[in-house]
Amino acid sequence: MDKFGYMEKYGFEQLCFFQDKSTGLKAITAIHNTVLGPALGGSRFWAYADEEEAVEDALRLARGMTYKSALAGLPLGGGKSVIIGDPNVLRKDPIKREAFWRAFGRYLEGLNGRYITAEDVGTTTQDMVFVNMETNNVVGLPGRSGDPSPYTALGVFKSIIACVLHVYGSEDLTGKVVAVQGLGNVGYHLCKNLHGAGAKLIVTDINQESIDRVVNEFGATAVAPDDIYSVEADIYAPCALGATINDQTIPKLKVKIVCGGANNVLKDPAVHGKALQDRGIVYAVDYLANAGGVINVSYESHELGYSEEAVLRDIDRIKWRMYDILNIAKETGKLTYQIADELAEQRIEAVRNIKSIYTGKKQ
Ligand code: NAD
Secondary structure, three states: OOHHHHHHHHOOOEEEEEEEOOOOEEEEEEEEEOOOOOEEOOEEEEOOOOHHHHHHHHHHHHHHHHHHHHHOOOOOEEEEEEEEOOHHHHHOOHHHHHHHHHHHHHHHHOOOOOEEEOEOOOOOHHHHHHHHOOOOOEOOOOOOOOOOHHHHHHHHHHHHHHHHHHHHOOOOOOOOEEEEEOOOHHHHHHHHHHHHOOOEEEEEOOOHHHHHHHHHHHOOEEOOHHHHHHOOOOEEEEOOOOOOEOOOOHHHOOOOEEOOOOOOOEOOHHHHHHHHHHOOOEEOOHHHHOOHHHHHHHHHHOOOOOOHHHHHHHHHHHHHHHHHHHHHHHHHOOOHHHHHHHHHHHHHHHHHHHHOOOOOOOO
16 A cells, blocks of 8 residues: 555545554554544554554544544544554453553653544453543543443434435424334434334344343334345434445335444445435435534543533534535435535635634644
């Protein structure tokens, strides 16, 4: 990979490598964009096949965070760290574990606030507690903003309301049928919200306990994992895996709306976004629909401190932003994800211009 070429093409600011011989830490931080504020993004600990794969993951995920925070209206940029290794091996060695994460924290402290980290795949809240012993540039700590999943689910719920308003002309979910795929942290809370609003649920998961819980608590009807795409429903809500909107599933869909919590729902955004549009199915941009969690955690680094009231206000804005995007798509014929990307880029460009008139934020 031509790293400078890639960084130039996609507007990356910085790519940092860090190693600590005594703990075996090997970390890479990609800072995509800090125009709107410090780059926020989790630290992913993964047994990457090689360095190249790790760099590509860091770059791809960091850029995604820029768009997510920009569209959600947050004063934050996009970044991501990846750590190469096996988290299970480290967890078996508590002494080394503390040193490992503190070494990572010291390295982040050296980035001087340009990047704020959080928990991600392969890392835990306890790991972040060790990171916090060396730097304040970490969010998602115990006793602060808490589990992001209910907030992510609330953002998805608000997005579904925006889609229903757009398609049916009313926000009323009574009797609307929602097919929910994945009943984990996000899916469960989404079902709770939908049930409370009078929607009917058709659900699936690969875990029987998760299915039993929503069947018992919310009167949901369970179907086999592969059948979720073809059920008679108004909305398909993917809350398990990415890329479930693809060549195989699109012809099966009977819904009018696709809106869920999963990341990268469209296997190929240009191809499958267009295929949904051609079938008259409304697609709620995933990175806006599932921004509730990042909104919640971001308030830990807010200068006025964490405020659930502010978080809920920002999550409510997801609804209206989604509604605007759907209306622009209808008027222009553009795909919803293209409009979302453009709005995010426009916000960054507007703020980039005002930044040139002063040297930085006053303390
Ligand atoms: P989770 O692991 O708690 O839940 C995922 C659920 O999907 C599990 O119950 C799992 O059994 C089920 N599942 C896996 N494969 C399946 C399949 N083939 N068919 C049906 N069910 C299947 O994860 P989560 O935190 O609820 O996140 C769900 C999705 O939302 C993920 O794609 C995640 O990246 C995304 N997301 C989550 C958050 C958050 O705050 N948790 C924020 C943004 C995006």
